[in-house]
Amino acid sequence: MRLAAYVLPWRKPVLIEGEGCVTQLPGRLTGEGVKNVLLVTDNVIMRLGLADKLLRALVEAGIEVAVYDEVVPNPTIDNIEEALSLYKENGCGAIIAIGGGSSIDCAKGVGARIARPKKSITRMKGILKVILSMPPLYAIPTTSGTGSEATIASVVVDSGTREKYAIMDPALIPRAAVLDPLLTVGLPPFITATTGMDALTHAVEAYIGRSNTRETREMARKTVALVFENLYTAYKDGSDITARANMQRAAYYGGIAFTRAYVGNIHAVAHTLGGRYNVPHGLANAVILPLILDDFGECIYKPLSELADAAGIQGETDERKAKAFIAAIRELNALMGIPATIDGIIEDDIPTLAGLAYHESNPTYPVPRIFSREDFISVYHRLMGKPGLHGYAGKIARIDLSTGEITTYMPARGELLKYLGGKGLAAKIIYDAFDKKVEAFSDENLIVITTSPLNGSTAPSSARFNISTISPLTGLLVSSNCGGSFGLSLKRAGYDALVISGKSPDKVYIRIGDDGIKFRDASAIWGKGTSETQALMGGGGKLVIGVAGENLVRYACVTSQERVAGRGGVGAVFGHKQLKGIVASGSAPAITLSDKERFKELNKKWIAKLREHPITGRQLPNLGTAALVRPMQRHGLLAAKNYTTGRFDEFENLSGETLREKHLVKNKGCPACPIQCGRVVSLGGSEIKGPELETIGLLGPNLLNNDMEGIIRINRMCDEYGLDTISFGGSVGFAMELNEKGLWDNGLRFGDCEDIEALVAQVAHREGVGADIAEGVMRMSEKFGGAEYAIHVKGMELPAYDPRAAQGMGLGYATANRGGCHLNGGYLAVLEGLGIEVNGATTSGKAALTVLFQDLLEAASAAGSCLFTTYAVFPAALIKHPDKASVRLVCKLLTSVGGIIAFAHNHPGILGINAPGIIPHSYAYSLVTGAKMNIGRFSRSGERIYNLERIINVRQGLTSGDALPARLASPELAEGAQDHVHLDKMLKKYYRIRGWDEHGVPKQKRLKKLGLPEL
């Protein structure tokens, strides 16, 4: 096709334009000796009298006219044959077509049959099957869209098979195009809108295709400019002659552009809908256009950004301009009442339709990227309003708290495949929303709540959801994961995600149900604790903030049932936006699974494996996360006294075993989880949530507190006020040390924890010393000093593992995108003594292992799995028999194969397999969504998300690399025999493997490889 664009005998029709110019036509005909003419049109044109002036002028000029006015929308071969008979019966010498694209296409068909009397229309399907010249054709468009007056194509429908196809031959180019704006004045607004969008589609497809010439590019840009300047005016005020004339020109230029540069996938799909269901061509194109442009993704950012220039749309980068251009198309559609979906598509037809579109576009059209059949199937699903991938509910709600405006959209299929869901999708949404640094406490900051494809699939431990925002604690991106019921409820309400912007003028909560998304007055629940608030919000899955969030405590959390999205202060962002909570319920259809049977089979095996595994089947259900207290003590990992040491003599009081013996009532966990790692304990006769390991660590050894019952009470207070127990415990520990060192006289002392409960309330209300503790460790150290023992990374307080005994965990803390976090850091402590016994003291192999685990955890989380399911990836034998020589050898080997791990990480193709017995996550994603996924791609998705988080952080100002507090990483501050984290040594290797520079900034080459935008 590309070659054809250069060698075909192109010509342009003579252009006759201006108000009333149809009356010039008879003079031309007589000049050419034409006495009899065939007029091809439809009965609407005749009824509206649009041909009257012309007919009168023809009669006055003495020209006999045979009128064929039976053309139907999507003209048929029958139409052509009937008109042909009339032409012959009346001895005509020319054809005039007046009407929309259908009449002109029908007239071209008549011309083709006259040129090749022995060839049927069916045999002329395709390109260059006419060749011989036909009688002169004069095209008078009465709509402004098809551009057929300028093109080589005639699109017809086979009356028998309903197949729609094109005859393309330069012989079909009309002799003249007559553009009389007066003929389009009476065009109804909706037809004006959809035909105008057809013209735009021609220009866009021509421009992004690979058969452009300088002229077609020029014509396409002119079309785009004219459409964006005039279409809405013509739609609103049909009598605006200037807008009408400009739209006629737009259609004509669009025709010149695409007749030579071709259309593409959008037209391929539109033709199938026209052929099968008679969907008007312009309407089909208008709806399909933004959707397929989304699907092309980055390969068309450059040309679309140029079209954005033509349309006067601004943007910083090609990607932003391209996306703004697509958004502007959607906006124009919406303004003109064009829907986002098409009614009447039948699910069972989709494979056939996708097959037809696939064959029409490939190899006929020079498209920027060839779509597979699956790509086309996804397009039809989305045209029906369904998600383009299984496993998703199909829409994301944008909620502007400032204006109350609510809109919905769905990201392109390619985007979902790249970022999966959860934290990945949220990062992409946040990346796209801004082009500069955003303050956490600002109206522009977003709260992005995302579910994932595995949510609602019945995969084990998959009822998790994610909240991402710019953190008030770190100023960087934070993603916080939660296991309560909200995620599943949101999906049952029909939403994959919520994107919340602005700031509400009043205190509100949001109710999401089958009747839509509504704002509710929250003044009566403002100031209440998280349990009472949830009880007062009625039925449904809920997430709420407590008083700490309302008062902008920088580490306030969000609570759903008893589970919390704890880290990074997401609750404070809710508070700033005056949003107390969200409740969701609904009866949207359950998500569909691509391969239900195989997924069921996998699920069965996966659950069985989790139940058998020593960590997920025994340790966690029996003892909860507190099971780790004893091994942490044994390995020197139990951070005590503000991380002065990694051991606590009275650890036994705080162990999982003690919790079980003295306090446990029953296990409890997130919905749909066979592990049930949560605890219900009794306190003063009532049953309440028991503390997690991190809570025990930070409120216990970290404060030199050996009182388990006291910790249970503090934990409960933190939950009610909505405080992250890790950051709270870390901040209190630091405050105690500041007091001890004489830097801040606050009355807090290690080991003296009687009053900590009262302190929780003070922090939540920002009262007394609580006002400073509410700011977190980093800000306290800026105010009072003690930076070398201010235990935070990037502003976020550290979890309970002392990294000096687990070098890999130290590297993970330092590099974690959200700051001091074990999970985002790759959680190497599990390898370094808390699951298997890899030597925690060595740095060897740790850089590669950290990268590997960070990326895998990232992908597992984004897909929707609880990270505890990843424990079961380690063979049971490694955990059960740590002293066996063979197990010790494996653990040793793991530290000496860093090079191999790094190589595999950077060549994920070699892991292009699924091994569901070991890593079920990637296979489960594939069976749920129907997308191709294997371990290599899964790990690459994780890497992509990790890098995207990093570039958001760089935009937020993180350009000075990754570090640990001096107490942990400085040899000078090492106490006694205690080691320090050899961070520099590991960091260099880590950056090398990641393809980041010495400041921890991803290099362009790596970003390109991951399909990420440039920095």
Ligand code: SF4
């Ligand atoms: S393992 Fe624990 S945290 Fe994870 S889903 Fe199950 S109950 Fe929730």
Ligand SMILES: [Fe+2]
């Ligand atoms: Fe078209």
